[in-house]
Amino acid sequence: GGYLAVYRDIDESKRLHERLEHLATTDALTEIANRRSFFERTEAEFDRAKRYGRNISLLMIDVDHFKAINDKHGHGVGDDVLREIAGACQDALRDSDILGRVGGEEFAALLPEANAEMAHMVADRLRCAVLDLAMTTEAGSLSVTVSIGVTTAAKARGDLASIMAEADSALYQAKESGRNKV
Numbered sequence: 001g002g003y004l005a006v007y008r009d010i011d012e013s014k015r016l017h018e019r020l021e022h023l024a025t026t027d028a029l030t031e032i033a034n035r036r037s038f039f040e041r042t043e044a045e046f047d048r049a050k051r052y053g054r055n056i057s058l059l060m061i062d063v064d065h066f067k068a069i070n071d072k073h074g075h076g077v078g079d080d081v082l083r084e085i086a087g088a089c090q091d092a093l094r095d096s097d098i099l100g101r102v103g104g105e106e107f108a109a110l111l112p113e114a115n116a117e118m119a120h121m122v123a124d125r126l127r128c129a130v131l132d133l134a135m136t137t138e139a140g141s142l143s144v145t146v147s148i149g150v151t152t153a154a155k156a157r158g159d160l161a162s163i164m165a166e167a168d169s170a171l172y173q174a175k176e177s178g179r180n181k182v
Contacts, residue, residue: 027101029079030086038100042110043160045098049112050156057111057119060149060167061089061126064179066105069144077137081144088129093122108167116152123148123182131180145180147171 025037033041042058049056063069063085070078082105089107090099098110109126111119127148135142149171153163174181 027086030083030101032086032090032107033098033100035100035102038098038102038108038110041098042100042108045110045112046153046156046160046163049153053155054113055115055152055154056156056163057114057116057122057150057152058163058167059109059111059119059123059126060102060164060171061107061109061146062148062171062175063105064145064147064175069142073137073142077142080137081135081142084133084135085130085144085146088133089126092125092129097122108164114152115154116150119150119152120182123150127180127182147174147179148182149174150182 025034026032027034046056048054063081066078066081069081082101086099086101086107089109093099093109094111096112098112100108102108109122111122114122127146130144130146133144135144149167149169151163151166151170
């Protein structure tokens with residue numbers, strides 16, 4: 001009629017699980033959501049917006065002339081530029097917004113419950129935040145710009161793929177009209 005108590009410390013196991021979760025969902029270079037994590041979170045937010053009939057906006061953000069930065073200053077400087085841009089964008093967004101790196105020099109931001117006017121204001125704020133970055137490299141100061149495509153799904157119409165295609169099309173229009181544009 002006795003008792004047996006077994007104590008097992010699971011703190012290390014929990015830390016390892018949290019570390020693996022971080023590695024699986026975070027872009028190693030920029031420390032923002034990686035492509036897979038961004039799309040998973042975006043799909044969930046889009047479904048929520050559709051269920052409740054809310055607006056949702058998407059920004060596609062591309063670094064202008066990024067290949068020239070890498071070619072002229074090297075990949076280390078290019079990596080620094082991407083980290084700085086990710087930080088500037090993250091600082092300019094709300095906590096409820098989702099920012100992710102979806103390609104080499106391409107980022108995306110989902111803005112839950114943002115109408116078209118708000119989305120354009122946020123996009124321009126991001127564009128200006130990147131333009132105002134004071135980046136100093138081994139070769140001197142470097143200024144960088146981004147082009148941003150914006151789309152809004154009123155009451156989360158359509159599906160995520162079509163909304164992303166619209167934002168991507170708007171991004172190319174911004175690039176074709178001179179870059180550093182929304």
